[in-house]
Amino acid sequence: MSDPRIGAVLDDRYRIISLIASGSMGAIYRGERLKLGRSVAIKVLHTPLANQDRFIQRFEVEAKALSRLSHPNCVSIIDFGVADAPYLVMEYVPGRTLKELIDKRPLPAPRALHIFRQVLAGLAHAHGHGITHRDIKPGNVMLTEATGTGDHIRILDFGLAKLHNAAMAEDETGSAKVTGTPFYMSPEQARGKEGDVRSDLYSAGVLLFEMLTGTKPFDSEEMLEVLNMHVEHAPPLLRSAGGQRFSEELEAVVQKTLAKKPERRYQTALELAAALDETPEAALPLHRFYGQSKALSSEGTAELPLLDEPGPRRGLRVVLVLLLLAAAGGAAYYFWLRPGAPLAPRPAATADLAAAAAPDFSVPPADVEAPADASVAPDSGPARDLGAGETPGATVTPDATAGADEGDVPTGGIARVQALIKAGRNDEAITELRQLKIKSKSAYVDYLLGKLYFDRRWWSVAMQHYQEAIRRNRSYRARAPLIRDLIAALVDRKTGAQAEQILVGDVGKAALPYLGQTAKSHPIAEVRKRAARIIRRLR
Numbered sequence: 001m002s003d004p005r006i007g008a009v010l011d012d013r014y015r016i017i018s019l020i021a022s023g024s025m026g027a028i029y030r031g032e033r034l035k036l037g038r039s040v041a042i043k044v045l046h047t048p049l050a051n052q053d054r055f056i057q058r059f060e061v062e063a064k065a066l067s068r069l070s071h072p073n074c075v076s077i078i079d080f081g082v083a084d085a086p087y088l089v090m091e092y093v094p095g096r097t098l099k100e101l102i103d104k105r106p107l108p109a110p111r112a113l114h115i116f117r118q119v120l121a122g123l124a125h126a127h128g129h130g131i132t133h134r135d136i137k138p139g140n141v142m143l144t145e146a147t148g149t150g151d152h153i154r155i156l157d158f159g160l161a162k163l164h165n166a167a168m169a170e171d172e173t174g175s176a177k178v179t180g181t182p183f184y185m186s187p188e189q190a191r192g193k194e195g196d197v198r199s200d201l202y203s204a205g206v207l208l209f210e211m212l213t214g215t216k217p218f219d220s221e222e223m224l225e226v227l228n229m230h231v232e233h234a235p236p237l238l239r240s241a242g243g244q245r246f247s248e249e250l251e252a253v254v255q256k257t258l259a260k261k262p263e264r265r266y267q268t269a270l271e272l273a274a275a276l277d278e279t280p281e282a283a284l285p286l287h288r289f290y291g292q293s294k295a296l297s298s299e300g301t302a303e304l305p306l307l308d309e310p311g312p313r314r315g316l317r318v319v320l321v322l323l324l325l326a327a328a329g330g331a332a333y334y335f336w337l338r339p340g341a342p343l344a345p346r347p348a349a350t351a352d353l354a355a356a357a358a359p360d361f362s363v364p365p366a367d368v369e370a371p372a373d374a375s376v377a378p379d380s381g382p383a384r385d386l387g388a389g390e391t392p393g394a395t396v397t398p399d400a401t402a403g404a405d406e407g408d409v410p411t412g413g414i415a416r417v418q419a420l421i422k423a424g425r426n427d428e429a430i431t432e433l434r435q436l437k438i439k440s441k442s443a444y445v446d447y448l449l450g451k452l453y454f455d456r457r458w459w460s461v462a463m464q465h466y467q468e469a470i471r472r473n474r475s476y477r478a479r480a481p482l483i484r485d486l487i488a489a490l491v492d493r494k495t496g497a498q499a500e501q502i503l504v505g506d507v508g509k510a511a512l513p514y515l516g517q518t519a520k521s522h523p524i525a526e527v528r529k530r531a532a533r534i535i536r537r538l539r
Helices: 053-067 097-100 109-127 160-170 197-213 223-232 238-244 248-257 269-277 312-337 353-357 411-422 424-438 444-453 459-472 474-478 480-491 493-523 525-537
Strands: 012-020 026-033 038-045 077-082 086-091 143-145 152-155
Touching: 012 038, 012 444, 026 160, 053 077, 053 086, 053 424, 097 143, 097 197, 097 411, 097 424, 109 152, 109 197, 109 269, 197 238, 197 248, 197 269, 238 248, 248 269, 248 459, 411 424, 411 444, 424 444, 459 474, 459 493, 474 480, 480 493, 480 525, 493 525
Parallel strands: none
Antiparallel strands: 012 026, 026 038, 038 086, 077 086, 143 152
């Protein structure tokens, strides 16, 4: 049966040319702006939604609000009106939806984060104008390469779920109370509540999970069961769902984004974007995941490659470049890293250019969960150091006299951890410490976790534990190994901001002697500048 709207002209301005898609609210057509000949997209709302005068008034108010959106990652509304039904005229964006892309297989993490940052940028713009989306999902994210910059996304259907809710309220025959797509609904939406910007972030978190793993965090053939999962079930870890390796930092970000309670999630899109920028995956160069991709024409789409597999010659060049970088880094850092050198970070904690280009993606064994969000609780017990014999550049060396703070941790537990560390079984030591952390509020446990995670180069996670140790017991801010590790993190652009925050806000003036030497003699100019800036802030 042919669509009677094809060929129709709306308000003597827009001709409907062809059907693009149809959804729960209406049908989207490709159209043309008469006289100008400009291609547009026209969304005509289904007739049942237009049978109430109050809804028409609401539609006009919302359409005016949506027309204020003007952002590279949002599809803008050009015009709106009412013919036989309300309609919206939007930019026509050629391309394919994100759903079409990820239905094939999961995306490499750098490409997924590149796309996701743009989703967050569009959300931040809309949220700043008081507009929530309420139906973030892969089908509402359009991918285009018309700009020649790789994946460029545009978010569709901003704020239209609110119109749908208004229609249901006006339509006495409407039985739907929950709107949106169950697979991507926040727990509060699944309960029938309206939700806010944090609901959009939860839905975006589901979208990110699916991009990274190729699966949804909650899936069932029964939609009511899916809604119940959003409300009751803890989200799975990325590595358990996708069978791939992900950094602990990225695991922690996704877990927080999918928190059941809105107040436990990231509160803004920009806050979530900043957290993602601290993950090791964000440091990988994006160009490795694109080949020679074709620009999109106005009529069709171009298939973007999932991975750019280097040929033998390119692979050899990459190896040679990394070897040269490693050799240069070794020469530059020799005096800085030698045992006993002042403020020398351990080799694993020096983020030279080669390390930044190829970050460590090792993850803890399956029984070691990603660190939970740090909870701050005061602890007045005395601090015990790892031992006066610890030298810069050394890994964790437990002190036989060191125990728990005020007896918070069973002595046997600490003894087991010390024995594991001495035997070089640091993964098992982390597991033991995480169990002890659940049972106690010891600053010493967090301090040891910070040392171990720094040895694994999970700097962001390590610094979270250091910060918690200081806040539980203020005497930990004067510990030389902790300060040295924080200063070591200044060599990396992303972790440097976090380290600076802790040095200024938690460590304070105890760091000044170490910072002074760093500002004077560190071989990297940027680190010297950062150290000098921190000194000025502390004074």
